[in-house]
Amino acid sequence: AQSVTQPDIHITVSEGASLELRCNYSYGATPYLFWYVQSPGQGLQLLLKYFSGDTLVQGIKGFEAEFKRSQSSFNLRKPSVHWSDAAEYFCAVGPSTGGFKTIFGAGTRLFVKA
Amino acid sequence: KAGVTQTPRYLIKTRGQQVTLSCSPISGHRSVSWYQQTPGQGLQFLFEYFSETQRNKGNFPGRFSGRQFSNSRSEMNVSTLELGDSALYLCASSPRTGSDTGELFFGEGSRLTVL
Numbered sequence A: 001a002q003s004v005t006q007p008d009i010h011i012t013v014s015e016g017a018s019l020e021l022r023c024n025y026s027y028g029a030t031p032y033l034f035w036y037v038q039s040p041g042q043g044l045q046l047l048l049k050y051f052s053g054d055t056l057v058q059g060i061k062g063f064e065a066e067f068k069r070s071q072s073s074f075n076l077r078k079p080s081v082h083w084s085d086a087a088e089y090f091c092a093v094g095p096s097t098g099g100f101k102t103i104f105g106a107g108t109r110l111f112v113k114a
Numbered sequence B: 001k002a003g004v005t006q007t008p009r010y011l012i013k014t015r016g017q018q019v020t021l022s023c024s025p026i027s028g029h030r031s032v033s034w035y036q037q038t039p040g041q042g043l044q045f046l047f048e049y050f051s052e053t054q055r056n057k058g059n060f061p062g063r064f065s066g067r068q069f070s071n072s073r074s075e076m077n078v079s080t081l082e083l084g085d086s087a088l089y090l091c092a093s094s095p096r097t098g099s100d101t102g103e104l105f106f107g108e109g110s111r112l113t114v115l
Helices: none
Strands: A003-005 A010-014 A019-021 A024-026 A032-038 A044-050 A056-058 A064-068 A073-078 A087-094 A108-113 B005-007 B010-013 B019-024 B031-038 B042-050 B053-057 B064-068 B074-078 B087-094 B110-114
Touching: A003 A087, A010 A019, A019 A108, A024 A073, A032 A064, A032 A073, A044 A056, A044 A064, A044 A073, A073 A087, B005 B087, B019 B087, B019 B110, B031 B074, B042 B064, B042 B074, B053 B064, B074 B087
Parallel strands: A010 A108, B010 B110
Antiparallel strands: A003 A024, A019 A073, A032 A044, A032 A087, A056 A064, A064 A073, A087 A108, B005 B019, B019 B074, B031 B042, B031 B087, B042 B053, B064 B074, B087 B110
8 A cells, every 4th residue: 555654743943954854655656756835724735746757856945855766765855944944744645547546644844943 | 727716714513514615626627636634644535536436535434425516626525523523624636637747736725623
């Protein structure tokens, strides 16, 4: 069965510091992988996605993620965090074929301190 | 292009009542998925509709049901509400065309409180 694990429930970083959010997945076939962000009271917005090609993908707001098949990981990174990045981040795995049933991780809440 | 619209945004019900939530997808999107979001459980997949047919279903009791209309708009219904049904219900649409990479476009959600 497919699953997504985000081991960190919350993370606090200082503004201007680098960020890495961890994500591990379990999926039988080649996955489509996503990172979404949710600000308080809002729906989710796509940050970036991977489904083939270059394993380092760039997203919006200066985020990037690296797909490592050998480690079943898709970690999200940002070199310099801004206070506006405080939000909840969700890693997700979707089907490459067939029915759509995107599975989300439990989320990591990011706090940014001045 | 208008985004995904969910109504109502907030509602309060009492135990035993039923509720219907509505979702209008992005124009041209044919797939609508529903998720329940709670602090303890995260985002849990409810079901996905495509061309008026339920294509996938999550592990929720039969009290949770949905449907999709010919214009791709979708509704979900929860009957005999329980306190544990209090949650943010999120709807997401996707094109479901040959070039679709599975990205979901979310609405802002319907916040249900059961008293």
